Amino acid sequence: MTFPMSRMRHVFVAAALLVVSIDVLVVSTDVPKQAVAASARMPGKGASLGGGMAVNLNSVGGTRRRPQGAKPGVPVPSAREFVEAHNKVRLGHGEPPLKWDKNLAKYSRRFASKRAADCKMIHSYGPYGENIFWGAKAEWSPSQVVGSWVSEKQFYDPTHNSCTPGEMCGHYTQVVWRDTARVGCAWIPCLNGGMYAICSYDPPGNYVNESPFVSTADQR
Numbered sequence: 401m402t403f404p405m406s407r408m409r410h411v412f413v414a415a416a417l418l419v420v421s422i423d424v425l426v427v428s429t430d431v432p433k434q435a436v437a438a439s440a441r442m443p444g445k446g447a448s449l450g451g452g453m454a455v456n457l458n459s460v461g462g463t464r465r466r467p468q469g470a471k472p473g474v475p476v477p478s479a480r481e482f483v484e485a486h487n488k489v490r491l492g493h494g495e496p497p498l499k500w501d502k503n504l505a506k507y508s509r510r511f512a513s514k515r516a517a518d519c520k521m522i523h524s525y526g527p528y529g530e531n532i533f534w535g536a537k538a539e540w541s542p543s544q545v546v547g548s549w550v551s552e553k554q555f556y557d558p559t560h561n562s563c564t565p566g567e568m569c570g571h572y573t574q575v576v577w578r579d580t581a582r583v584g585c586a587w588i589p590c591l592n593g594g595m596y597a598i599c600s601y602d603p604p605g606n607y608v609n610e611s612p613f614v615s616t617a618d619q620r
Contacts (some may be wrong), residue, residue: 419454437532454592478542479505482585482599484544486575495578504528504584504600512586512598517588529604530578531571533597545587545597550577561611577605 462578479500487497531547549571556562556569563569574580579597580601587597605612610619 406421414479454614478587479585481542481566482546485543485582486583486599489546489550490517490576493576495576495613498581498583498601501582501584501602504582504602505586506584508584508586508598508600511587512596515590515596516588517591519588519592519594519596524598524599524600527604528603529574529577529606531574531599531601534594536594536596539596540587541584542587542597546575558611558613561577561609570606574601574605577601578615579603580605 413433413582483498483500490497507524507526507528511526515522521534523530523532531549533540533548535545551568552563552569552572555564556572557564581601582602583599585597585599589597591594607616610616
């Protein structure tokens with residue numbers, strides 16, 4: 401079947417507008433109540449303490465091994481809330497505060513944009529620590545997203561540095577990982593409903609056989 405050139409132009413314009421609308425949707429400031437969260441660490445580089453509604457590939461259960469020899473993604477107010485939510489928990493453990501990193505935010509935004517169509521709980525498998533989250537409704541604030549990860553604290557056993565069998569705790573341990581200094585996050589409304597959020601961390605945490613509360617240098 402063929403179409404007149406005038407009609408084809410309309411098709412091309414419609415397609416272009418669709419691409420633009422998706423891009424705008426990705427950086428929308430509408431912050432996306434049922435949720436799923438996940439935290440990940442890249443294979444061969446680290447591990448995650450594996451819970452709840454969150455997924456962390458940087459969890460002990462999906463651990464990561466330390467290598468041998470070893471424009472922000474969210475509006476400024478939301479960026480501040482993401483950082484403050486992390487640092488409130490870190491302060492309670494005497495951990496140094498995290499700083500917002502625009503490059504990590506950009507990395508998070510770019511990956512989040514790839515998930516806009518389906519918002520599947522898939523990790524980027526990049527060079528950073530990573531926590532991801534999905535909520536069925538677009539009503540989750542940055543503090544609530546971070547709170548869902550921190551809720552895994554109940555499943556972390558600091559004595560044995562492990563998660564409760566059958567539970568995950570890697571999101572929590574990444575949030576409080578002592579050597580992590582920078583964070584950058586992004587969230588997007590999903591085209592199929594709900595919202596997706598991701599935070600990237602550098603240096604990454606959740607390394608095998610290392611405590612989140614002790615600096616790596618002091619464990620060697």
